[in-house]
Amino acid sequence: CVDEGGRFAVSLVGGHGGGANELARAVGEVLGAEPVVTTATDAVGLAALDTLGLPVEGDVAGVSRALLDGEPVALRAEVAWPLPPLPVTAEGACGIRVTDRAVEPAAGEVVLRPPSLVVGVGASRGAPVDEVLGLVEAALREAGLSAASVAELATVDAKAGEPGIVGAAERLGVPLVTYPADELAGVEVPNPSDAPLAAVGTPSVAEAAALV
Structure with missing residues (x-):
């Protein structure tokens, strides 16, 4: 106005x-x-929890109010990630939790999702985007990890234009990064396979790309 x-x-x-x-x-x-x-946080020069560039879940208003009122707010950082100065303590009724695990915020808690995960993806030619995305999401669920912390999808150069992989990255809102087959071939992986070796020149695409 x-x-x-x-x-x-x-x-x-x-x-x-x-x-x-x-x-x-x-x-x-x-x-x-x-x-x-x-806005109260701007008025006192306090970093607002919803402006840190990280996905945020939980009681943002309540925890922000506690910070503004000088109440003890605990910081629980399960993943090391840079944050601006915040008036936090070791213990408190309210809390800020930094994690990439698939957890629900507790009462009086804010969960910040750092972009700490890279998902390696391989696919046969013509694999539909829904199938690729479904497998990515299933792998995250099985590992107990949050899709909100995925920073990028990774694959081999030969799959850089594969519609299913490209579409999955777009739906997740993350970039797709690719690596040469010879670089991936030099990565020791737990589950090498002859199929990708014959198809694209590396015994591993998804595992090796994630590790790189």
Whole structure:
């Protein structure tokens, strides 16, 4: 919202998730107006949990309120991942949990999902995207891991344009990275196979690509 005199650009709703705070700043710059941002964390210079660039689940409002009120908030980092300075303690009724495991947030808890997983994928020519994606999701479930922490899919160069693999990466919203067959062939894997060796020149595609 901008006042009639063009003096203030006010973020009214959706400050973080909706992008209103950044919009207020951008509008203010264009008009020479003062951006007015009233979200509590911004007002006191505290990093907002929903602006860290990580998928976030759980009681964001409640844990943010506890941080703002100076209440003890515990940080439980199961995965080492850079975070901005946060006023956290070893123990507290509220908590911030950093994990790539498939867990549900507890009451008064926020779960941050770091992009810490790489999924190796191989596929026969013409494999449908639903089948590839289904196998990726099944592998994550079996390992007890969250799809929200997948950073990329990895495969062999020869499969860089395979529609099923490309489509699975697009649906997950992650990049597809590929490696030369000779590089993958040099990786020691638990389950080598003659089939990919004959097809693309490496005894492992999915396992080797994930390890690389």
